[in-house]
Amino acid sequence: MQKMILKTNSLIKEYTSGEQRLRVLDEVSIEVPEGATAAIVGPSGSGKTTLLGLCAGLDQATGGDVLLVGQELGSLSEDQRAALRAESVGFIFQNFQLMPALTALENVMVPEELRGVSGKETIARAEKLLERVGLAKRVNHYPNQLSGGEQQRVAIARAFMHKPKILFADEPTGNLDEEASALVEDMLFELNQESSIALVVVTHDLDLAAKADYVFRLKNGQLVEQKFHGEVSS
Template sequence: MATLHPKSILSTRELTKTYQSGDHSLTVLDRVSIDVPEGATAAIVGPSGSGKTTLLGLCAGLDRSTSGSVELGGQNISGFNEDQRAKLRSESVGFIFQNFQLMPTLTALENVLVPGELSGTSNGSLIDRAAALLERVGLGERKEHYPNQLSGGEQQRVAIARAFIHQPKILFADEPTGNLDEEASALVETMLFDLNRESGTALVIVTHDLDLAEKASLVFRLKGGKLIE
């Protein structure tokens, strides 16, 4: 019987990013090929300057590669223009950042609803889903609080709820626990992996935290812009 291989939600082939500065070129990512199956968890690790965040940005369609290809959700996005990449991100991709990136003038509930407002799909059912997600991350009683009334860990949990509001196929997290203390980090990590299992959303994490990386089913190690074994 033939072995069934899980379908990839994310694939890169020979992905390269080079920056030009005068007569000199700097290659920050050098022919990187990775595959992340649907619903999988993956960590991208490596020292500072190894190309981790560059790889994340290219995979998420936030930037364009110099050469190579990215296939996201079954679509080769390498030739997409910015409008096409933005549409794909709004429909299929969630993001979590180290510095939370919440809107300070919006409540927790309103922050979770921001992706819906941006895409013009905010409605009663989305508000109900946002409230349910805040309940899920333990902030149901704090949905009317503003970011400055929340701890760092609570703000990141709001960001997690926001990232899942549109039930993305893949979630990219850039150092999601980098600004949190040990207790808050552990809680955020647990919620990320729990929501990954419950929703089937693939999770790709850039992290310096090797303990966090070991919880992922796949680990991609970068050094000097290259993928190493």
């Protein structure tokens, strides 16, 4: 029996708008096994990024449960959720979120620095990851000296730096051209296969989604379709 790295049960998220309650997620239940890849797809406003934030413990649900890396997020304090993210979760964002004053190498090392881990082994691992994503000659370059695709590859290396158990990516190719998008997609799935780190991607890109083991389609905050083995329709 497969062990689940992520599981949501009847997840609900509501916001207050004036005197009205707006439900942006309506009893969404998904499961992602350890080491698997999953894509969350759907039109703008369907609740994709909201679901990702709840699954990663960045926000709290109005109802339902999230089980992440064996921990029920609703029972944890904010400090405990932050500690869980620092230990077991990696992130990749659409706008890269690199620190402009740090080199590519220093940016990749940030997750370990935040955990108080440093030294020659940390530097060597960061260099190896940058080499793995094709940036061995760019380790001392700053973000403004890199293309968008190169910045996203630095972000990928950073996300894998502390060997998380699960990686969340929010529109990782949204700001990239077609060529850079294809390269970033390949890197994500290759590193997933090599490391067995689970990958959950929010995307509008159906080509990217088709590569995932699991595809969850949202519409108006509801889970309307689940597909497996990378089969996804437009």
